[in-house]
Ligand SMILES: Cc1ncc(C[n+]2csc(CCOP(=O)(O)OP(=O)(O)O)c2C)c(N)n1
């Protein structure tokens with residue numbers, strides 16, 4: 001079947017996925033703060049309230065803990081809620097329901113229930129909103145068995161992962177980097193899904209592997225294009241899924257390229273890079289490594305307000321370019 | 332609000348609200364100056380934003396100046412406040428310096444947070460301001476904790492927590508009020524009910540008609556005042572602060588007010604009408620206080636005009652100070668994360 005493909009923004013692609021899911025299944029509904037007439041803090045839900053009504057695009061009071069719990073209960077009760085946190089930072093107020101309840105109910109109840117819940121969390125820095133509105137906490141959630149955690153980097157994947165998440169019987173947490181909302185890319189019309197557990201090679205290369213997440217995929221691709229001019233040919237893998245991590249895809253790439261760099265916006269230590277590095281150290285790819293693994297992550301600091309400090313707190317294209325040279329040439 | 336108290340001021344006139352006599356002319360002139368300073372600070376910040384000099388976002392309290400200044404008029408310099416994302420008025424009300432506030436807005440080293448916090452985190456611990464907050468409701472339990480410390484240390488300090496109507500639906504609000512009451516702490520909860528949490532009206536978000544109705548559940552007085560009337564706010568604040576300081580425990584004050592600007596810079600005002608906004612612009616709290624000060628023969632028009640002119644000078648100087656202040660060095664990125672370097 002031929003699918004028509006157009007260019008949409010990341011935010012439009014998410015909105016289209018929400019609208020398709022609501023049209024296909026009356027159990028799907030949206031909850032969140034100011035997602036109705038305001039259209040969402042980042043205009044992702046936009047005009048959906050006018051098309052689907054206030055019962056299906058539900059503004060909640062400013063009550064993250066209770067709201068998340070209501071979404072868990074609605075999922076248990078036969079609905080398919082998609083809950084929007086206004087900023088991923090505010091999910092910290094709802095950790096109880098996400099971590100103790102949503103993630104564990106099925107297991108604790110011996111498999112007798114499932115929690116078909118989707119949560120959307122706008123994350124990341126770069127907007128000058130400072131320390132309580134700019135965090136990248138995805139590794140926290142990825143540490144919890146029972147949750148599935150994904151992070152799209154393109155409009156295509158944003159739509160496909162969201163539709164897959166809504167179709168999935170278990171709780172799925174989607175981190176949406178705020179700086180991606182306005183980026184544009186090809187998006188097929190209609191319903192399609194992107195697997196929740198697969199990384200994707202976004203650039204094929206032979207001299208080294210970059211594993212990146214979210215906006216760092218965009219930056220890594222820019223850096224790889226830059227390095228190609230110097231004769232350094234890097235492979236760029238978009239991790240996409242943080243839980244589970246697609247270890248076979250990374251092992252295969254590193255086995256081919258013999259070098260690995262991880263680039264992510266969350267704080268560098270105790271994060272995604274540590275997990276990927278350890279997975280490679282434990283795998284057969286270890287024997288193929290020709291250079292130390294490099295991790296580029298966020299600085300060990302809350303996100304600062306000052307724009308120069310804010311930029312310095314997370315990896316930039318120039319940092320990836322410099323690290324790419326070190327990875328391949330040793331300097 | 333007629334007064335039975337004997338006028339203390341020589342220039343007293345009949346029907347003058349008692350609070351004006353209790354505060355006296357210098358304090359009233361200071362209150363008027365602070366309200367005007369808040370207004371001009373925010374208008375100037377907005378202008379700087381439009382000119383691309385400030386990044387990020389900002390939440391303006393234009394139209395709500397009487398709540399911030401009315402409440403702070405009852406506080407001593409050593410008393411505490413916790414503030415909100417809409418906190419410029421609270422900071423100035425508590426004696427903050429607009430030089431350092433603008434510098435923070437501009438992300439400069441001389442800013443209150445050395446450029447690390449921005450508009451949403453302006454704090455001035457030296458004046459008892461424990462900080463604006465990016466988390467709705469985040470400051471409420473913190474004020475209770477400051478009050479607990481005051482009580483334990485026996486230093487007589489009172490803590491005031493400012494928060495919006497939207498915050499009254501966070502668990503932190505309910506947990507904090509309960510503890511303050513159970514432990515009889517010297518804290519005053521001040522809800523600035525501007526009728527919306529972002530786009531969501533209190534009718535759509537809140538089960539009770541008045542936020543002050545929640546006080547019953549925590550066995551404390553719940554007081555409703557016209558938040559656009561300095562005298563009404565200051566009167567309620569004085570009583571609640573006296574009660575807290577004397578060991579009588581917490582009070583919940585609800586100030587009914589309105590923000591005449593959007594929630595933040597991205598607001599398209601789709602949830603309210605122009606007419607509603609305009610009807611509140613007509614109830615400008617600064618003009619109302621000016622009118623009172625003249626009517627009750629407390630300040631002359633010339634004195635009012637002089638205060639306004641002084642405020643303009645202060646704003647101009649503060650903007651110049653902020654522009655000239657250095658940016659933090661990028662090499663200092665991880666400074667201030669811990670107390671010891
Ligand atoms: C825990 C949390 N949830 C949501 C937000 C996003 N947010 C910031 S201000 C605001 C509205 C707050 O309303 P209110 O408490 O009435 O204060 P107002 O803005 O009206 O002064 C919202 C939803 C936040 N900052 N923190």
Ligand SMILES: [Mg+2]
Pocket residue numbers: 495496497523524525526527528529
């Ligand atoms: Mg409000």
